[in-house]
Amino acid sequence: MMEPLRLTALPAKEVPMRQARFEPYVDNGGTVLAIAGSDYCVIAGDTRMSDGGYGIQTRQYTKIFQLTNKCVIATSGMQADTLALRKRLETVLSRYQKEHGKPMSTPAISQYLSNTLYQKRFFPYYTFNLVCGVDEDGVGCIWTYDAVGSHERVKMSSQGSGNQLVQPLLDNQVGKFNQRIVDGPRELSSEQAVSLAKDAITSAGERDIYTGDFADIVVINSTGVHWEKFNLKLD
């Protein structure tokens, strides 16, 4: 018997609605950390930018950005969002300077950043920030954030892909937490902090594949913002 004729041109099933599948976020990795003292703030950040996987896009992308003579912002996470956030802060700060005849204070910047991040609560900037510098009294200060603007003032902090490696080290060495016997002075000198920051970022580079290449070391004190480049491993 002959097969009954089937009309193959008619769709057998209804076509399911195709969803737009584009993932708008990418994690470019990297580690930033900061240590604050009574009259200084030390910030370190590596300069590797990964492509979201195993690849390195560039070895020369600096994650630390100077906002005023007393304040820098260190950001890891998605680079495109970081740039957008920086540009936004830069515009507002230059306007503030023109309107008030003085740069915005570091604590004010920290609050402004939180508000800015929270404004994008439902399509967040994928950025993990540290606002670091000295406040109006010249005391070193750090604010640490999540992507949607929750923030806290701390003595030391780290953000980014090496965060889990660096934070306990800072807690132990700067905060003197979790030690049986605490001896020596409780606060690090600026030089000790720089040395610790270098060790911390180097160690993060040894274990974290997204951290490496070079490190920016920034020291902020009453004399201004001082930059230094530091080599990490290129592997």
Next chain:
Amino acid sequence: MSSKHFRFPVFGQVDYFGQPQHSAASYTPSEEKQRTTDPIVTGSSVIAIKYNGGVVMGCDTLCSYGSLARFNNIQRVKQFGPKTIVGYSGEHSDFQSITQLLDDLVIDDQCIDDKSQLSTEEIWNYLARVLYNRRNKVDPLWNNLVVMGFDKKTDKSFLGKVDLYGTCFKDDYIATGYGQHIALPLLRKAYSPDMTLEQAQKLITDCLRVLFYRDARSSKRVQLSYANANGMEISAPIELETYNWDIGEAAVKSFDQV
């Protein structure tokens, strides 16, 4: 579509396009916003390096339709204004749309007639903003763009990259697409900032040759672009010197005789 489309029934003919009568509302193309969910006609790698006195960029002329080598002679580099060249990989049509944007920008700038021209870095920054803006709409322009140029006044060369997220950076050597996996490690090993034009040319051609051997979406018809003190130039397509495939000819001929 809200209006009912009336069709005259024709005896004995199957109405292939008639609307299903008693089915729940489903896919209505007109109501869904069209987005680039995946690229269709795509170009593969672009590679570029800075040398002592300028920049060289290289890419092939192929635009593929999936795995089909569909368009064999498409120029994947374009000059915008007097001192900028942009090369792309990714969706061809999206780049055509970017081309319109940039041409408008350059023409508007020229019309102001103030002897000021957009610098390469400005064009690169503009592109980064456009692509970032589109990713914010979750409607990306599916391209990796390599922007290069040479400013005669300051004697400085420029090389930068922008991707579909709006990620942008400057570097001494840049590769996109498969080139990121294959050419970039080669460039890292062979690169030195004081290369001559000839050395840079050779490095780019060698990389393109390796890409031709390993990247199935590439071709051996390539174009080199230059930005240096002599100005900008996009060369005519060249056939890469590759392995001598004639060695198989005898075997093929013998098939003929079977």
